[in-house]
Amino acid sequence: MTVRVVVADDQELVRAGFALILDVQPDIEVVAEANDGFQAVAAVREHRPDVALLDIRMPGMDGIEAARIVCAETDCKVVMLTTFDLDDYVFDALRAGASGFLLKDVRRDDLVHAVRVVASGDSLLAPSVTRRLVEAFAAGAAPAPLRPGRLDVLTVREREVLRMIAEGLSNAEIAEAMVVSGHTVKTHVSNVLSKLGLRDRVQAVIAAYETGLAVPGTRPHS
Template identity: 45%
Template sequence: MITVFLADDDARFRAAYRKLLDRTEGFRVAGEAGDGLAAVRLVGALNPAVALLDVQMPGASGLEAAREILATTATRVIMLTTFDLDEYVQEALGLGASGFLLKNAAPVEVLHAVRTVHAGHAMLAPEVTARLLHQFAPPRRPTGRHAFADAVLSAREVEVARLVARGRSNQQIAEELFLSIETVRTYLRRMFAKLDVRDRTQLAVLTYEAGLLYKPR
């Protein structure tokens, strides 16, 4: 049973998500809140497996709530956003959020995202990932010592990391690099260990920050 906490200041939105989750086998809504401060308090008390946090809430924003929840609990966080709030999502990923959903996501996407994050993976909407990584600045070149240099990644591992940062799925990476799915998973496990990251989201952020989104010309 996957326990889920809902935090959004729109009661109708919470009701719709509660109905979806409670009516789907394998899910249970552990609680809900209409502001960030209540979300932090209740998540700490209820210890749900996954928390869905709206980026903008009264009292404390979703980002503030995510920072506290990720620092003090084992709950995994998915941020809820719209295209108009992309800049906040980048910060959330840096805090350690496991991904994000668009607020107009289809029910099947919501369920898939919660299952994916609960399993320890990241949930990055491919069509939004590329936009996030491109919109703020051109690819940066690493300066000084960086986690990628310290980790001594192979050329193939860097290629896989680059495709993860572009929002590719394991299947798409396998097809593009002519690898098996299991080989892609093996590369990811090795990179998670080398870079001391817990999921694809953090790997994507590090890849972007290292200036590795594109191959050097």
């Protein structure tokens, strides 16, 4: 199956470089390029890609606003690209529905991997972004915390799964810790996302920290 991608960046050389790296992959096709948020949204609406790479800083409509529209209107997964590793951008991008967040100095192989991972329905963050995200929660800098009661819709098992997702465990590791099958964990994860109205595991991590279910510095479950 070919992963269809839209690349949006106001810097032509950067945009062309990302597009070239991705388009030469046998399983990836760049269906459109855009130099601002308006063009990016229009391209997504027209081509219905699987993944959109959106630069955060673009003229007219920035990447975060474009991500909000794309995530609200389509099933397209969004990976944000930026030169700056700043907390405000991380929070805004993830709240907009982004499934990934990468810096523009990302290595070629990591860029390709990011597109494949996000297209498959998983999520990713650059290690430095993950660290900053957790540190911000630890410092109480995360904006607009959610009500803990929001998790009341989850079963005890689903809460446990959500906590372990926030601790960084994979489905296989969760299955091992809970002594259940991978299929069972996948079902629990799907239920958590559905009940809380979340797009992916990244938003699940945010929900776990915002509601106090997960605490920065918590060691992985064993």
